Amino acid sequence: MAGVAGLGLPTMRAMPELPEVEITARRLDAALKGARIESAVAPGINALKTFDPPLSSLAGQRIERVRRRGKHLILETDGALALLMHLMSAGRLQLYDKRAGPRERTSRLLVRLEDGGELRLREFGSKQAAWVKLLRSDELEGDDALATLGPEAWPDPPALGEVLNAARPLHTLLRDQRTVAGIGRSWVDEILWEAKLSPYKRGADLDGDEAERLRDAVVETLGSVIAHYEQVVSLPIPDKSPMPLRVHRHEGEPCPRCGTTLEAVHFEDYVIAYCPECQTDGRTLKDRRLSKLLK
Numbered sequence: 001m002a003g004v005a006g007l008g009l010p011t012m013r014a015m016p017e018l019p020e021v022e023i024t025a026r027r028l029d030a031a032l033k034g035a036r037i038e039s040a041v042a043p044g045i046n047a048l049k050t051f052d053p054p055l056s057s058l059a060g061q062r063i064e065r066v067r068r069r070g071k072h073l074i075l076e077t078d079g080a081l082a083l084l085m086h087l088m089s090a091g092r093l094q095l096y097d098k099r100a101g102p103r104e105r106t107s108r109l110l111v112r113l114e115d116g117g118e119l120r121l122r123e124f125g126s127k128q129a130a131w132v133k134l135l136r137s138d139e140l141e142g143d144d145a146l147a148t149l150g151p152e153a154w155p156d157p158p159a160l161g162e163v164l165n166a167a168r169p170l171h172t173l174l175r176d177q178r179t180v181a182g183i184g185r186s187w188v189d190e191i192l193w194e195a196k197l198s199p200y201k202r203g204a205d206l207d208g209d210e211a212e213r214l215r216d217a218v219v220e221t222l223g224s225v226i227a228h229y230e231q232v233v234s235l236p237i238p239d240k241s242p243m244p245l246r247v248h249r250h251e252g253e254p255c256p257r258c259g260t261t262l263e264a265v266h267f268e269d270y271v272i273a274y275c276p277e278c279q280t281d282g283r284t285l286k287d288r289r290l291s292k293l294l295k
Helices: 018-032 170-175 185-195 206-231 288-295
Strands: 037-041 063-070 074-079 082-088 092-095 107-113 118-123 133-137 263-268 271-274
Touching: 018 063, 018 074, 018 092, 037 063, 063 133, 082 092, 082 107, 170 185, 206 263
Parallel strands: none
Antiparallel strands: 037 107, 063 074, 074 082, 082 133, 092 118, 107 118, 263 271
8 A cells, every 4th residue: 555655654545433534624624614605516416315404505605614523524504504424434525626527426515615616525436325414503413313423432532331331342332333423443443452452352341440441542542543634634635544553454464562463353344453462362363254164
């Protein structure tokens, strides 16, 4: 993979999680605050999940702010309207100084600005899972997408021993947006490695020290990634993020902490990476691919 110039870090088109959505919100908020909307259209008809109010009602309104909730992006206007967006696995929200041409096939939403610029929700691949809702501001928090979210994973999550008190593996619990909002497949590996906890340890089995260690790892990992992005990410937001990963996608390489070879458990659509020495008492977890071959 190509590295970021001067950093030697891989650039990856991974599902945007809390750090990637946070830096997107910060950069777009600074650039768009006060901008007036000329029009809005949804070329990707499947992306728009609401019809009242219509997108045309955005015309003439000024953008008040862009913010994040969990993995969602929210654009609010002075006319008490809000665009609620989820990028899903392959979406990107980017600001351009020119309008999209007729051959631009990745756009799902176009918010055209009076200064000639354009906010463009693009999506790569064929799944077209990214979505947009235009809501009245007083309806926003009651929408199912936000109302069902758990507490924010960053910057000040609750005591995780209480939140994760369920008989499910930590790797699953931390990715459950109803339990804690913002963490996905990339950063959960990094968090559990930082906390020296097995991805298969059950949340209900965490003792007090482990729960505190895990919360510290969540705050430290996500905070350091955001700080990294503050240094290296500017407009236009890149399609591929310069992700400072140490464990995720590094199976087969030495653990950055102890030097043990990092291992992985492969599932149909994702991989769990971990260090046997640091996280599983030297045990190598069963790889689902090998289990199928041996049947």
